[in-house]
Amino acid sequence: MRPFDYQRPDTLSGAHGAARDGATFIAGGTNLIDLMKLEVMAPDTLVDISRLGLDRIEPHGDGLHVGATVTNSDLAADLRIRRDYPVLARALLAGASGQLRNKATTGGNLLQRTRCPYFYDTATPCNKRRPGSGCAAFGGEMRNHAVLGTSEHCLALHPSDMAVAMRALDATVELEGADGTRRETALDDFYRLPGDRPDRETTLSAGDLITGVILPAPFGGRQTYRKVRDRASYAFALVSVAATVRMENDLISNVALAFGGIGTRPWRDHDVEDLLTGEAPTTALFEKAGDILMKDAVLREGLEFKDTLVRRLLTATLTEMTQ
Amino acid sequence: MTFDLKIDEPHPDHRADGLTQSVLGHDNDRPDGWLKVAGSATYAAEEQADDMLHGFLVRAPKVGAVSCPNLEQVRAMHGVRSVLRDRRMIRNAAQGTANEAPVQGVDQAAYVGQPIALVVADSFEQARHAAQALVVSVEEDDVPVLPDAVEPEEPEDKKTEIGDLDRAMSEAAFRIDAVYTTPSMVSAAMEPHAATAHWDGETLTLRGSLQMLKFNRNELADSVGLDPANVRVLAPYVGGGFGSKLGISADCVAAALAAMELGQPVRVVQHRRNVFEVNTRRSETRQHIRLAADAEGRLTGLGHEALVSNLPDEEFSEPVIQGSHFAYAAANRTLGMKIARIHRSAAGSVRAPGESVGVTAFEVAMDELAQAAGVDPVDLRVRNIPEKDPESGKPFSSHRLEAALRQGADAFGWSHRHATPRQQREGEWWIGTGMAAAFRVNMVIEAEARINLTRDGATVMSDMTDIGTGSYAIFGQIAAELLGLPLDRVEVQLGDTRFPPGSGSGGSFGAASTGTAVWLAGMEIRKQIADRLGCSEAELTLQDGMATYANKRASLRDLLSHEPITGHGHVEPGEAAEKVRQATFGAHFAEVAVSDVTGEVRVRRMLGSFAAGRILNPRTARSQCHGGMTWGIGMALTEELTHDRRDGHAVNRDLAGYHLPVNADVPPFEVHFVEELDDWAGPTQAKGIGELGICGAGASILNAVYNACGARVRDMPATPDRVLAALPS
Ligand SMILES: Cc1cc2nc3c(=O)[nH]c(=O)nc-3n(C[C@H](O)[C@H](O)[C@H](O)COP(=O)(O)OP(=O)(O)OC[C@H]3O[C@@H](n4cnc5c(N)ncnc54)[C@H](O)[C@@H]3O)c2cc1C
């Protein structure tokens, strides 16, 4: 860990003032500190955002505004979240461990880095860690990597469970730029694909602070989050699905599906939803949805199983939710 | 005075049953339990000193000749006191009972992750940062890292050929011929390896996290070039070892060298990522198992041939076939080992080396045979219990496998199970049950202990360690029982090479070996008390601090008012090992649910039934079994240390990536002990229990997975992808 300065401003403008070049925001620190210990990230200055008053969940139109430093535990326990956005509560509780969720925040969770083991290993090349150095995962251990949205430069998964649920919920990220201007970005537009710059993971600009996440009006219908992993708890997803479904007259009237464990970003494919909308639920239909979802998947060695697994999960989840 | 005992003969005199203090064999608290819960038991890295310096190990990023071009710049960094590249630093932890330095050196990295320097600084953070700044250049060697990439060694002395297995296979009514694999695994003890070294110009004092101090002292002395008489090693509390702390580890030697160079105490704590690579791992195994059986399922032949790996110059090889030598009768037998010399991190003992993986694979094969022959899996085992050791013809010292199987089956409700797979379903979950037998060799190691009895009570001393197993508890119970003292008047002091050399913790031999030494020391004291009272030891009753013989009665306080008594016990293995085959036996039963959608497996309950001689404390014994059964879950379902196929490095070397079972993976356990006193185990009739619980545990789960859904997984761990691939369509 490199020596660093630490500041803990009390106001948003103070935070922006402190966040000059080389400065990095720290929220729960559950990902950042690990990366700093390994010197994968080595900021000169940490700006602690825990005292900016961003820790509230408030009504926002017909939806909710979730402050950036609301912890994963608090968010999962909130009555409104459990009642109106159960897919989100479930996704949060499927992530990490109780101790980590007590520290981890909404903004930090969105921006957590990949768990690609080579990204954490400074003895190996990694385009995400050091652009242009190469990618050690290719030809190495690839079982925990992505099959969708990959490039020849990087195939690292986005590991978040929370973000998968938020993507299914059409959440919007609220940002404040270094100059204090506020803007909103749909989660659909928030994450970039790796392409030839896997180090650039989001559309954030330098100095942008996430102030919150906006959840639209409750969707109603059925919601679920299902995560498949190597042990019963405290493991990242092999594959996960966040689903919200509404039925009318035995037809699927509205559906949103987002996936974890398969994409370089929390994955959502509107073509899949278009196929399903207005249709009667059948196994054949769900299997076709799987075909569409996976049509561009690149199943590198060791990753073939994700194709089978995600299709089975999709079919089983939709079957259950449309019954 | 010393009571010496060589175990040459059986000990049919069950003295422990005649003693009246009523603590031995009882479910007593661990005296160290509260200290650990409250945090007042300190571990190696918690040792304090005002002038403490901190060392951080630097790892080799590749295999080959190592140099550090910017060493001088790093030496000049803020807070840095030294960058040690001392050729006495060790390549990897010593093997158990090595008693001398393991391979040493820093110029040539034999595996990725080998410590090649120690950076010492005023603070831990400075040391770590400087260590990360040290450039390690490697002139890379092209070395094999895959077990299949080399022609393996096939040691003659590990080969057994009896009869004609090929013929037995061709004539068999039922036969199984399959290959099973297990991956590299690690101990992942909760306390990382850590050492604090003090040097006073003459004597080296090392507080370490180690299992076998009398050996560790010699290994350390030999590594740094000191007379063992000038080396003292302490390890009063150890947060788990499981074999990974049997031999001296890299942190210990590096801390000692730094303390000797700098003249200040030095602490070296292995980073969790070091723990996964510089200490010994359990070798991956590939096991070819053949079973030939007659129409009733009686084995006519068995074959167990295994491929394992290790670094060049390591003597240890995972003794995969150890249990198969005596587990089942079969006239035709082919057993053998192949050892691939490859450049992954060193392999060594990990909880129940040999049987943990060997019995597990073999018991899956036995399940396949039961299925093929249409014989109930419990009956199949019973049918194949040998009368005598099937290879040497020696009698067994005691053999309670059938009782363990039958009693376990009853307690589990085995008779209610469906014999064929895919019969029970709850929603998407297939439900099934499985079982496996458990086998583990039993051994005794030379051990000594001393008891001082004063007016106030007794103090038991040995350099034996308690690595979380309950040594403190049971030695206190043995002494209290023999000396007729309440437990709170017995203090146990362990983990210091100034005390008599115990057995150390390893191979399940601690309780039976050092426990016997404590017993002998207690007996010695009883004799001296009897002398003072004018009777023989056998005529003496000691209870609640009172000595009684016929109508004479005296309090120990009075008897000891002038002269305390010291008893010394010393036990050695003798001819027993030549005369009889001694082992522990058991049976595992498991119920699982398997998702038909995802291939996820959830263990719903497990029951273990074990015969390990006298149970000295059911609570500590049960805890050992719980631990072993939990390891079985890890072996069957979750644990795999993955090696990069290009350079062999351990990829998932932290606790997020290496999947130990977590609470949610561990169901309610039931543990049942079969009554047994093994007279060949010495005067306590107790055998080892520490490792039996893991042997075969994983097989009961894998067999239950098969029974549930018909997926036969032969490559462990059975992660969802593997279960899905094996699921019948
Ligand atoms: C062992 C382990 C297991 C885990 N398992 C899971 C799992 O199963 N599922 C899962 O989803 N997650 C898992 N996690 C990840 C965990 O959810 C994240 O570490 C956590 O959500 C990050 O939040 P934080 O507040 O601690 O972020 P920090 O570590 O503080 O920050 C992470 C990054 O976000 C930036 N940042 C934080 N807040 C803001 C903001 N408001 N504006 C701009 N930038 C910001 C920081 O600069 C930093 O780069 C696991 C983590 C660990 C260590």
Ligand code: SF4
């Ligand atoms: S997959 Fe991406 S994160 Fe992993 S090593 Fe390659 S470039 Fe780095």
